[in-house]
Amino acid sequence: MSMFSIFEISGSAMTAQAQRMNVTASNMANADSVAGPDGEAYRAKQVMFEARGQNGTGVGGVAVREVIEDDAPMRREFRPDHPLADDEGYVTMPNVEPVNEMVNMISASRSYQANVEVLNTSKQLMMKTLTLGEN
Amino acid sequence: MIDRLAAALQFDQEALNLRHQRQQVLANNIANADTPNYKARDFDFSQELSRAMDSGRPADGGLALSTTAAGHIGGHGQSAPVGDLLYRVPDQPSLDGNTVNMDVERTRFADNSVRYQAALTMLNGRIQGLKSAMQPE
Numbered sequence: 001m002s003m004f005s006i007f008e009i010s011g012s013a014m015t016a017q018a019q020r021m022n023v024t025a026s027n028m029a030n031a032d033s034v035a036g037p038d039g040e041a042y043r044a045k046q047v048m049f050e051a052r053g054q055n056g057t058g059v060g061g062v063a064v065r066e067v068i069e070d071d072a073p074m075r076r077e078f079r080p081d082h083p084l085a086d087d088e089g090y091v092t093m094p095n096v097e098p099v100n101e102m103v104n105m106i107s108a109s110r111s112y113q114a115n116v117e118v119l120n121t122s123k124q125l126m127m128k129t130l131t132l133g134e135n
Numbered sequence: 136m137i138d139r140l141a142a143a144l145q146f147d148q149e150a151l152n153l154r155h156q157r158q159q160v161l162a163n164n165i166a167n168a169d170t171p172n173y174k175a176r177d178f179d180f181s182q183e184l185s186r187a188m189d190s191g192r193p194a195d196g197g198l199a200l201s202t203t204a205a206g207h208i209g210g211h212g213q214s215a216p217v218g219d220l221l222y223r224v225p226d227q228p229s230l231d232g233n234t235v236n237m238d239v240e241r242t243r244f245a246d247n248s249v250r251y252q253a254a255l256t257m258l259n260g261r262i263q264g265l266k267s268a269m270q271p272e
Contacts, residue, residue: 006159013166020169049170059163062170111168114241118162121248125158128255129151133262 004126005059010119012052012061017112019064020047024105031096034084042094044070044101070095143265147258149187153180154251160220161244164235172232175223175240186218 023045030042045067052060072095080089160176167173202209225234 006162009159009162009166017169049167051167051170051173059159059176061163062166107169114165114168114237117241118165118244121244122158122162125248125251125255128252132255132259133266 006122007119009059009061010115010122012063013115014112014119016047016049016062016064017108017115019067020049020108021105021112023047023067024101024108027096027101028098028105030094031098031101033094034082034091041074041092042096043074044072044094044096046070072097140265144258144261146188147254147261150184150254151251151258153183153187154247154254157247158244158251161240161247164223164240165237165244168233168235168237168240170233173235174233175225175235176220177223177243178218178220183218 027044030036033042036042046069047067048065049062050065052063074095075093076090077093078089079085079091082091085091157178157180160178164175164177200207200209223234223236223239225236227236228234
């Protein structure tokens, strides 16, 4: 266990939370994208966190295991004039829930801040440790 | 003479080391605050300190393979930073199985960093004392 693994731990959490914020941003940006590269409407994405390889030491940080697609039902809007409307006049819209995304974003940014705080505190302590025995 | 000096500083060294380990465990809890099924960990500082003073660090031992013949390869399992890492008893477990309570972890973290600084100050004082004892007049 190296002295600097605390930076690794907080750094991994910051990376993971930043990715979660990226995914949220993508969801918000595509809240009305009716057609993606595959011709289908955009599906909301979610990140899955997992505690990272703790190999017996009990500490190891966090990692994003995978980005999954939300399997909530797609929203359907009645817009008969739309070019992508089906026979009944409905357009399939993305299943992005803007309220959920906002909550997710706030939660991610708070967690990110907490980790920055941990990193700063640890850095200060280490700087003090480096001057041990001086003067 | 050097070993006497090391012995004089051993208590502070162990205390500082354990404070550092605890800092890592708490940082890990904060890092995993949003990980499903993660269980918050911590350890009993005074118990670990008295054990470290009595029997040395657990890292010195670790799990090792026994080598009974010349061709055997000695293997060392990675050992835990402290003797036993306990699980925190959750007061409000969340639905995803995560037991990290951010307020608790952050206050413990702040508490631990102040105590780390206290240990550092005491170690510094001890070193200063030894240094001034070594000065000629």
